[in-house]
Amino acid sequence: MSELKYTPIDEIEQIHSDLRKGFLSGKLKSIPYRKQQILNLAYLLKDNIERFQKAFEADLGRCTLEADFLEINATITEVKGAYYGVEKWAKPEKSPLSMNWTAMRPVTRKEPKGVVLIISPFNYPIWLSLGPLAGAIAAGNAAVIKPSELTPTISALVAELFPKYLDPELFRVVNGAVPETTKILELQWDHILYTGGGRVAKVVATAAAKHLTPISLEVGKSPVIVDPKCDLKTAAKRILWGKMANAGQTCVAPDYILVPQEFQDPLVDALTEVYHSFYPSGPAESNSFGRIITINHAERIKRLLDNSKGTIVVGGPGECDTSKKYIAPTIVKDVGADDSLMSEEIFGPVLPIVPVKDLDEAIKFVNARDHPLALYVFSSENSTKNKVFDNTQSGACVANEVLIHTAAEGLPFGGTGPSGSGYHTGKYSFDMFTHLRASMDSPSWLEILLGARYPPYDDKKAKALSKLSNISLPARSGSGSSPTRWFLFALVLAGLAVLTKRGRLGGFIR
Template structure:
């Protein structure tokens, strides 16, 4: 992969800006055609993307197909199939006061947007937001991660072949190129990665008052209820932990469990691991490698300095980038494994006294991107959800929630904004532009009373219309039927006041 010359980057931006100003992306038909091409870009080259992902991450071909390529195609298809509906103007809910002004909300593109992708899912986390940005009518500058070089090189080759080069451009490089990019006044920036770089992106964006969407991950806890289906829970946790070698922002980061139940959980997790990997993953090649030596060395240091007890695994080969799937029990709150997001195939188990201590433990840390709960008890689930805060919540499974047709994003240190799912992704790159149209006859009806010098009787009538209908003062003590009766009384009083204030002789 060759880096984009620094002096070319402003020219790329100006070309995208000129294309947006030309108006070509305003056409929904044009957007749909580009989305169709984006679908074929991926579908025509599945094998090449599998090879690139294997070169970048040592990812098995089947895992690449199952966990990245298929999910990406589904998101691209959703954007293609729904772009007309998403882009259509939306009428405001009916209101007698505002109906004459015909209020609507137009879905306008923001302009030139920047998408900075991560190394861990270099197809899904580039092409899905790209599809949303195209559906919204923007022009797009893509900055793939320099750590996934093979995938970035393939995208750089294919995008101009399938998409309008005036509308989508790729810039490659590392810190110097990214720094140069961030000097430019984009209309929206989406960054997926870590909090340290997220702060750099936010600071640069603030210089131009550019809105930013951040997806930053964090330490996602798994709260275990002893009443759960432990065998199923253990299998799903181990699958989610080891997918992509643990290099997913949504991976279960640690398990938190009542101390008296820790032995049972450890036994179930070990059994689940052996079921998933009857052959050593180092030999079978069924666990993705660390992306580079620096990340492998980081994982090795965290494992080597843990004060917990290593149950299985613990080996990290920094030359071959292989980190063995590892389970560590009796991990304390100040352990090395709790010092940062692990982003590797290491699963610490934190024993606590009960669910209340688990909730307190989670609350003392940054808000995670996802909270996992394994329980068959409705009261247990509700208690954990009601007393914690996270970007998303997944109950009795891992990772799959990212594909659900709901908003997806973090909160606090795990990021803000959502962009990975359907209409919510489209809205991330869309300016909701309200439009009203006041007819001339409105002044001869009621709104003429706003002008000075005020006519006293007309002003009283307009003031009565604009006066809020207040709820009863003692609503909490009235009960449901009492509140209904009070609401009816308030409405009647409002209408009496309106009619009593209308000018003499008016209809």
């Protein structure tokens, strides 16, 4: 196992300067070079899967199946997607046909933002660092990864492997805790991605504001609404798995359940049955259940449990051993809105159940709090699902499933409002680290049409420009006017553009 060594604080500014120099060298303007670096990133994981599996077990108590399914395989898949997608993603994008602008050949260039910073959390230290990094590379950026000091084995392994697989002039790892992170945030970056808790997110946002640095943030508390008209057995299995995976340390884990009062006991019975099927010999000795990241984190969760006024169904504070970072998988029913378990994001294997009057009250409960990072609803009724989705706000809204939407290809991952800003995974990571640069090339012959813009102004010129701008509106009834005149005008422009390209109007313009 690699030993975690913090990056000397007096070297951090030089690392930043070296990466700026590397970015300005233009190496990453080459799409083939970007692809090579992305492929190297994929092999960094694939060549060292066993070492990463052991590191996950050492830092988080994760079993191999959970480490592979939740993180390693998902990250390799995302990196591979960037490898195959970068050529298409990076192509300049032509603007739609426009009678006023087509002759100027308007185009949106996809350009890198520069040198970016990715601050990743302890709970998904690979997926939330190397996944976004693939998008940053695809976009042509240099990057610093700041892994969590709470996963020392994984962070040390990443630091060891980076210079063996990636260009050190462009990609570096900075390890450390608060002093090192503070130093990093004093520097100017071209984009910052931070995933973690709301308190630190405010610190990152404040530091970024000093340099007007764009940021993407991800935080949140994710509720589950359970409708009596659902596949109860499947719902219980999926909810409990989502809550207990990685010992509940997942930003989109089900944080609490809202269920109609009369359906609380059937739901509790179903969850209890699933609990015993997951851990037939008890979770304490199960190799399928992880551990909390630190003793302090375990003690925080236990305090929430100790102060809860809800009714323990399974687990509970009496079965916890914080000295071993063990919080027993726990289900608590009859939890009130003002309960200790509702005071903050639990981020542990404790599942509160909050009984409500009906669906309307559940929606009001969600809307009275910060927008969640994910909102789940279990129901067989489309009308129920639509009602929840149409009347709430959240980073994601998912029916009859939990967690795995974050790995679905083509879907963005991100929050809204207090649960975050910005999106990543797949092409969305590329977009996040890309500057969309407007560009056009206006030929001289357009002076025939646009010459009226120059002083001295008169009524004739004003009328000509007004006609060119086409500021007329459709009739109030919604019916539009005939486009024939403008269609013919567009054909003329297109013809002129072709002639210009072939050089047949050069003499006329001169």
